[in-house]
Amino acid sequence: GAVVSQHPSWVICKSGTSVKIECRSLDFQATTMFWYRQFPKQSLMLMATSNEGSKATYEQGVEKDKFLINHASLTLSTLTVTSAHPEDSSFYICSARDWGRTHTEAFFGQGTRLTVV
Amino acid sequence: AQTVTQSQPEMSVQEAETVTLSCTYDTSESDYYLFWYKQPPSRQMILVIRQEAYKQQNATENRFSVNFQKAAKSFSLKISDSQLGDAAMYFCAYRSPNTGNQFYFGTGTSLTVIP
Numbered sequence: 350g351a352v353v354s355q356h357p358s359w360v361i362c363k364s365g366t367s368v369k370i371e372c373r374s375l376d377f378q379a380t381t382m383f384w385y386r387q388f389p390k391q392s393l394m395l396m397a398t399s400n401e402g403s404k405a406t407y408e409q410g411v412e413k414d415k416f417l418i419n420h421a422s423l424t425l426s427t428l429t430v431t432s433a434h435p436e437d438s439s440f441y442i443c444s445a446r447d448w449g450r451t452h453t454e455a456f457f458g459q460g461t462r463l464t465v466v
Numbered sequence: 467a468q469t470v471t472q473s474q475p476e477m478s479v480q481e482a483e484t485v486t487l488s489c490t491y492d493t494s495e496s497d498y499y500l501f502w503y504k505q506p507p508s509r510q511m512i513l514v515i516r517q518e519a520y521k522q523q524n525a526t527e528n529r530f531s532v533n534f535q536k537a538a539k540s541f542s543l544k545i546s547d548s549q550l551g552d553a554a555m556y557f558c559a560y561r562s563p564n565t566g567n568q569f570y571f572g573t574g575t576s577l578t579v580i581p
Contacts, residue, residue, distance in 0.1 A: 387509075392572060454513045
């Protein structure tokens with residue numbers, strides 16, 4: 350299957366600083382990527398849909414100024430958590446579909462555990 | 467938005483036995499896709515099995531099979547000959563081709579395999 354790489358796997362940052370998370374499709378082009386947030390023992394909550402070359406579409410209740418998404422190329426989307434606070438601590442996962450294949454599933458990155466202290 | 471419901475927060479099964487995880491969903495669409503994803507302790511999401519709604523035949527992948535009841539909007543996962551490596555969180559997911567291809571996930575079922 351297609352490979353999605355997410356970096357970093359974990360990050361600790363101080364409150365008030367910004368953190369950037371990268372999501373790369375390694376062997377396919379992804380015009381659309383999805384960013385999820387997952388709290389412990391809970392489901393994946395869709396935060397936003399990242400579209401290459403255009404603005405991201407955010408889900409209701411997600412602050413677009415706090416969670417900046419940039420999808421500058423067909424293989425890279427970034428999520429920047431700005432002015433992070435302890436309540437932003439969570440597990441963030443990206444996913445992408447390989448539009449060039451007939452497969453219908455999404456492929457997921459390894460996730461990033463963010464801890465804000 | 468579509469909703470996906472997994473009514474079993476936790477399940478356990480004896481090694482080598484069979485277990486069935488339940489999933490129901492709500493939609494007004496006729497064409498869609500259903501998936502079961504596995505999330506082991508590593509947190510990496512792994513596709514277990516997929517089902518296209520237009521296909522009447524239930525999908526199977528080795529020890530994994532589904533019981534897809536379109537009219538009842540039910541999509542259960544059966545794991546046969548359970549192995550210790552099957553222990554994980556299992557998420558049922560719905561994908562619509564009409565809403566930005568978003569995936570909607572259920573709340574998950576934590577599966578424990580007892581040696």
